[in-house]
Amino acid sequence: MAMQQPRSPRWVVPTTAQKIWHQFWRDCHKLPTVVWRRWFGTLALGFGLTALLTAIITLVAKSQQAKGMQAWDEQMLLAIAKQAPLSFAQGITWESPGSLIGMLPVVVTFVAIAASRSRPLTAATMTVAYVLQFALAWLGWGLWNRERPDLIAGGIAAPSLHSFPSGHALVVCTVYGLIAFLWIRASRSLFERIVAIAIFLLGVGLITVSRLVLGAHWPTDIFAGLAIGLVWAMFLAIALSRAEAASR
Template identity: 35%
Template sequence: MTATGTTGRWARRSDTRILVTLLIVTVALASFAYIASEVVEGHPLAIDRWLLLQLRSVADPGLSIGPRWFAQAMIDFTALGGGTVLTLVTTLVTGYLMARRKIALAAFVASSIVAGSLLTALLKIAFARARPDIVPHLVEVSSASFPSGHAMNSAMVYLTGAALLASAEPSRRVRVFLIGAALVLTLLIGFSRIFLGVHFPTDVVAGWAIGIAWAVASSWVAAILQRRHAIEGVEGTTTSTAR
């Protein structure tokens, strides 16, 4: 293949990636904006009350549907979106990249996740939505409800970490596994918050929306920096090492 053909192919791929990135981010932010407007106006969506009640026993709303082990599994899943676990995961991902001598990429991952966590805290303060009182909570909570910190932070940490790890992996199979595993974890953690009665469904959807938009945008910025050799990619070179 000629150099011109190769350049044209990469240009088309870049254009497609930009369009897909913009589409995902736009849809995610539009979804968040719609839900946020309802929250500000104090109009809970009908699905909030309906879904929370569907996950509880009709005779006793304090009891969740399904066997006892399923409720315990939801408690275990929700712990994967807590601050302690997410901090540990971020540390491990950063340490792994540093061990592979991808220092600039490790710094980018850590800074992206930390900035996202700060955004989560600011949004909670700004909206200050009370926790749902439709059903009894099955775990202790203390912060504001909107957006779901577990849903938003898990999307940021797992999806951003997986996407940026994948950007430095030559194997397509490994990249697909990393992204797929992160997506499954994010969805399970978000659902667990609804199941446990500590979040409205719209809290979780809003958290997913911002978290996914953040992860996609971070991946896109990382790809641009990797093409410019500002941070390491598959080849592991940066501006300082590339010649």
């Protein structure tokens, strides 16, 4: 009687990831070329315009630093740190969902769910949203090597990296903004849509205010990151909607 060979161990995560990837690839090929062409064209235009906006905002802010903007930033940062309803310790907690480590699991989980449910356009849009927001932040940092604040706790929570625009503000507006858009679009309840908007605003507000409480950014860094992130999220929503319309 032949002896059965022992089965080799199978890891759940790699196996599941492989299945999701194959399903995503098959679903991508099922969509007509015109769908991807429209998606890519809209995204390329949107990213170019957002990059242009990033450059303009950065260069204008840089030119205004010595004309009163820096003094205003210092006054506002101290006032916010003093009057904000968050303590320094609470700021460390609330800024975490907007960090690279905190945001990556959200993006990976979202993409995996979208791909497993045969929504390749949604999965691809979120992936591009997350990856290219880094390029937008790097563009601003390359144009202006602004120093971080050292007014709060001696700058202990301010990393020695470029300050303008705020990467936290940019990524939370991009990722959570796209999620909020999909939630609002899928719902037929006005109340639920209001709840989605409120959760988005509350989450973004807590994360960005926490960065100020920690003294990790100047207020204008935050405002710039929010503006760039919202514009990028808007173009992502437009690209996804146009591609889905073409697929129908």
